[in-house]
Amino acid sequence: MLLLENISFQADEKTEILKNIDLEINERFTAITGPNGGGKSTLAKVIAGILKPTTGRIWLDGTDITDLGVTERARCGISYAFQQPVRFKGLRVRDLMKLAAGKDTTLADACSYLSEVGLCARDYMDRELNDSLSGGEMKRIEIAMVLARGTKLSVFDEPEAGIDLWSFQNLIRVFENMNRRVSGNILIISHQERILNIADRIIVLEGGKLQKTGTRDEVLPELLRSATACSVLEAKMEGGNA
Amino acid sequence: MDAIQMELLKEVADLDALPVGAYNIRADGKSIGRNSTAHIIITPKEDKPGIDIRVLAGTKKESMHIPVIMQESGLKDMVYNDFHIEENCDVTIIAGCGIHNCGTGESRHDGIHTFYIGENSTVRYVEKHYGEGDGRGKQVMNPTTVIHLGKNASMTMETSQIAGIDDTARSTSADLQDGASLVVREKILTTGDQKADTVFNVDLNGKLSSADVVSRSVARDHSRQHLIARVNGNSECTGHTECDSIIIDSGRVLAQPELEANCVDASLVHEAAIGKIAGEQLIKLMTLGLTEHEAEEQIINGFLR
Numbered sequence: 001m002l003l004l005e006n007i008s009f010q011a012d013e014k015t016e017i018l019k020n021i022d023l024e025i026n027e028r029f030t031a032i033t034g035p036n037g038g039g040k041s042t043l044a045k046v047i048a049g050i051l052k053p054t055t056g057r058i059w060l061d062g063t064d065i066t067d068l069g070v071t072e073r074a075r076c077g078i079s080y081a082f083q084q085p086v087r088f089k090g091l092r093v094r095d096l097m098k099l100a101a102g103k104d105t106t107l108a109d110a111c112s113y114l115s116e117v118g119l120c121a122r123d124y125m126d127r128e129l130n131d132s133l134s135g136g137e138m139k140r141i142e143i144a145m146v147l148a149r150g151t152k153l154s155v156f157d158e159p160e161a162g163i164d165l166w167s168f169q170n171l172i173r174v175f176e177n178m179n180r181r182v183s184g185n186i187l188i189i190s191h192q193e194r195i196l197n198i199a200d201r202i203i204v205l206e207g208g209k210l211q212k213t214g215t216r217d218e219v220l221p222e223l224l225r226s227a228t229a230c231s232v233l234e235a236k237m238e239g240g241n242a
Numbered sequence: 243m244d245a246i247q248m249e250l251l252k253e254v255a256d257l258d259a260l261p262v263g264a265y266n267i268r269a270d271g272k273s274i275g276r277n278s279t280a281h282i283i284i285t286p287k288e289d290k291p292g293i294d295i296r297v298l299a300g301t302k303k304e305s306m307h308i309p310v311i312m313q314e315s316g317l318k319d320m321v322y323n324d325f326h327i328e329e330n331c332d333v334t335i336i337a338g339c340g341i342h343n344c345g346t347g348e349s350r351h352d353g354i355h356t357f358y359i360g361e362n363s364t365v366r367y368v369e370k371h372y373g374e375g376d377g378r379g380k381q382v383m384n385p386t387t388v389i390h391l392g393k394n395a396s397m398t399m400e401t402s403q404i405a406g407i408d409d410t411a412r413s414t415s416a417d418l419q420d421g422a423s424l425v426v427r428e429k430i431l432t433t434g435d436q437k438a439d440t441v442f443n444v445d446l447n448g449k450l451s452s453a454d455v456v457s458r459s460v461a462r463d464h465s466r467q468h469l470i471a472r473v474n475g476n477s478e479c480t481g482h483t484e485c486d487s488i489i490i491d492s493g494r495v496l497a498q499p500e501l502e503a504n505c506v507d508a509s510l511v512h513e514a515a516i517g518k519i520a521g522e523q524l525i526k527l528m529t530l531g532l533t534e535h536e537a538e539e540q541i542i543n544g545f546l547r
Contacts, residue, residue, distance in 0.1 A: 050525055070528040079529065086526040089486060090458070091544035099530045099540070149530070 007056035019208040031199035039208040048080035049073035077152040085138040094125040100145040113144040118170040136167040152184040254338030255309040264306035270314045292322035299328035310339040316347020329360040343375035350382040359395040373406030380408040387414040391422035402429040412440040420448035428457040432465035441470045446479035456484040461493030472500035475508025485514040
């Protein structure tokens with residue numbers, strides 16, 4: 001499905017954000033996790049064509065897509081949900097849903113995509129994607145657009161970022177449903193245990209390198225143990241300082 | 243009317259045929275069609291070019307069309323239209339001017355519209371300016387709008403100049419009495435070497451009067467725009483002005499807010515943002531499969547909708 005061969009990305013002469021990543025993704029639901037600054041979002045942008053790798057090749061279903069731009073990759077079947085959804089003065093939810101679906105979206109079509117993410121189409125279709133929408137609403141609309149595209153690969157960059165607790169519960173349900181209903185593959189960057197818990201495969205990216213990759217059962221217990229260890233250590237340090 | 247006139251009429255007033263209700267159609271400096279109704283009476287002025295429109299008290303949910311179309315190259319047309327809207331009305335006025343200039347002379351339309359809006363009346367005024375033609379002659383429009391809003395009266399003014407006007411100096415002034423409100427939504431697109439100057443001058447004289455003046459514009463190529471948005475808070479009132487502009491290529495925009503509070507209870511706000519299209523907006527639309535050019539068009543069309 002998606003094959004990354006020796007992918008590196010250098011932001012400037014001194015900073016190498018991705019270091020020789022070799023990765024093949026065939027699973028329905030893959031989660032990439034790891035500490036902040038580890039290169040996860042950069043990798044997602046490299047896959048979507050927003051950033052061009054310094055070295056390496058990217059293959060999608062046997063086709064070399066390394067030299068394709070954002071538009072061509074979108075047309076090849078890659079969708080990308082931004083971590084910080086973009087706002088537009090004047091463009092309405094209806095306009096973007098229509099562009100995402102690639103056809104005239106009826107209220108019924110939009111309703112199904114928007115209701116998947118907990119929004120009522122009737123209330124939102126004519127809303128502008130401007131500052132009047134909250135961060136949580138923007139996030140849900142961003143996800144609905146990816147659902148409307150229905151491509152063979154959907155990349156989500158930290159969908160849980162900037163979302164309130166109530167919305168988060170619904171978000172988990174969205175991804176659980178997506179796993180069942182969407183025919184394409186899902187690649188999601190996340191720190192959330194509940195999202196990692198529904199992934200078929202988990203990839204840990206740290207310091208720009210692949211630290212670990214395996215099934216959920218292989219990777220998640222160890223991740224949770226190390227997280228516990230860290231929190232215990234932090235608690236001890238805080239206690240010591242006090 | 244010939245095909246070009248019909249096309250211009252469609253462009254500025256969205257009309258395929260003569261409208262229902264009151265109308266006055268002015269073509270190349272002369273009225274070519276006029277109709278009054280029981281509640282809206284249109285009469286030509288005797289001392290100068292133009293018409294008087296009288297909307298009788300209590301007229302509700304009626305509309306009138308007063309488009310101007312020009313295709314005689316080199317014609318300079320000046321027209322004075324006065325709107326007397328009596329009390330307790332609710333009407334929509336569709337104005338607009340379309341110029342088709344295939345010659346070498348400068349075609350110019352200067353419309354001076356004065357509104358006297360009575361107590362508790364509501365007016366929606368839609369004005370669209372449009373120019374076309376492959377001649378070397380310029381299309382010039384200089385609309386002047388003067389608005390007098392009575393007690394608790396309100397006016398929404400939607401103006402757009404999206405294509406083909408080489409030079410424009412737009413002037414809108416308003417004075418508002420107690421409880422009156424004015425909403426302005428202006429949209430301007432300039433291309434090539436076009437120039438657009440816009441001045442708003444709003445006097446919030448009445449207690450609890452309000453004005454909300456929003457201008458959205460796009461300046462492409464070498465075009466330039468200058469907006470002055472002046473609001474004078476002379477009473478307990480609220481005023482808001484906003485200028486949002488996108489610049490492309492070598493387009494230039496000067497936005498000049500002028501807020502003057504002459505009363506301690508006046509609350510006046512101005513917002514302005516000028517810049518090129520944000521890169522992330524283009525990328526977002528490109529991730530939906532649009533080319534960069536298509537993305538740019540979508541963003542501009544939405545912005546100027």
